[in-house]
């Protein structure tokens with residue numbers, strides 16, 4: 356199978372940091388179809404050779420499992436090409452069309468890794484130049500819009516040019532092996548299904564914490580904030596994976612229909628829940644891994660009176676028969692105490708206690724996404740060393756480490772997603788109606804914050820966020836995983 360992959364934004368951060376390394380890994384593992392061209396597109400005046408040199412230099416800085424040898428890089432570089440384009444000019448698209456028609460590849464992928472403000476223009480111009488034929492796919496990076504209205508406007512204009520099954524909306528969390536393992540755990544085994552409901556589960560917590568701050572993305576981040584950057588997409592997609600009903604098969608639309616139902620079932624916000632069940636925070640100066648770091652307002656490109664949130668914690672419910680009344684907590688933030696993404700499923704306690712006051716937080720399943728990818732089941736057992744206290748229980752842990760089990764060099768999120776696009780597999784991509792529902796869920800919160808002059812709560816960099824997040828969950832009688 357031959358393919359042409361066009362990377363709009365070909366000299367941008369995403370291409371350097373994620374897409375090129377992922378393509379290289381696929382190349383190295385022999386999964387990237389050999390008859391392929393990768394065409395970087397940007398405004399800079401560059402030759403193919405200069406573009407290849409830039410990529411080789413960038414590879415020095417990224418985390419590849421093993422550095423490529425000269426010979427290996429040279430073979431990869433043969434696939435790389437560069438085209439200078441001004442994305443507002445029809446003539447540029449004609450040049451692209453000519454380049455593509457000349458070769459007539461089986462599959463053509465247009466990956467729009469540019470500022471979202473260019474999505475509409477790029478799609479319109481591709482269609483005008485006849486580059487929206489059925490074998491052409493378009494990949495759009497998040498964020499798709501700033502709110503429901505702008506998301507709809509983008510989706511509508513993209514759909515004028517491409518049909519839904521040609522549109523690949525990326526949420527890279529769906530490409531993470533751990534998320535696929537979560538689906539495999541739920542729908543490949545009968546064990547969990549009878550337990551996966553309100554009668555047995557007390558609450559579910561989704562945590563995505565980062566140690567990093569806003570890095571060099573200050574102005575972008577300040578317009579975006581944690582709600583749009585992480586909750587509207589990654590966190591809600593995790594919530595769908597954990598909360599959805601079993602799909603009737605593994606086809607893209609069967610899975611996406613079930614995720615959509617979850618999003619539609621999220622409990623509507625009220626003035627009370629908006630003020631009591633959502634916490635926004637912003638990091639102040641602090642210490643991360645022993646290093647003093649500045650607060651958000653001191654970061655480059657951030658206005659000194661910014662009220663953008665770098666932390667969100669919220670409580671929601673999926674209002675259906677399976678989950679009614681079970682709190683789902685979401686928490687995400689930058690400059691927190693650790694880089695950690697996991698989902699914690701807390702089961703209800705035993706209905707009647709026959710052992711002497713057991714100590715420890717057990718009865719829980721933890722699905723680890725990063726830095727570790729695996730499953731932990733926390734249980735009580737009778738410790739062999741307890742000779743005197745026959746009845747005492749100790750917490751123990753069943754630990755399945757997928758990196759150890761399957762090897763750490765497994766296919767990464769972008770590698771998986773890029774290969775899926777090239778092969779036309781839509782399962783791990785987000786449909787427009789899912790996106791719209793997710794915006795419908797977060798929009799009342801964003802509106803509420805706009806009107807609320809108190810602003811975000813400060814938290815010290817290197818902490819677990821504002822204490823109000825702990826107070827929120829404590830009102831239900833629970834605590835976050837690190838507090839147990």
Ligand code: BG6
Nearest residue numbers: 497527565567584585589696725
């Ligand atoms: C991106 C966000 O989508 O996800 C970033 O824009 C965030 O702000 C990143 O850092 C987190 O991804 P990961 O895979 O490192 O958890």
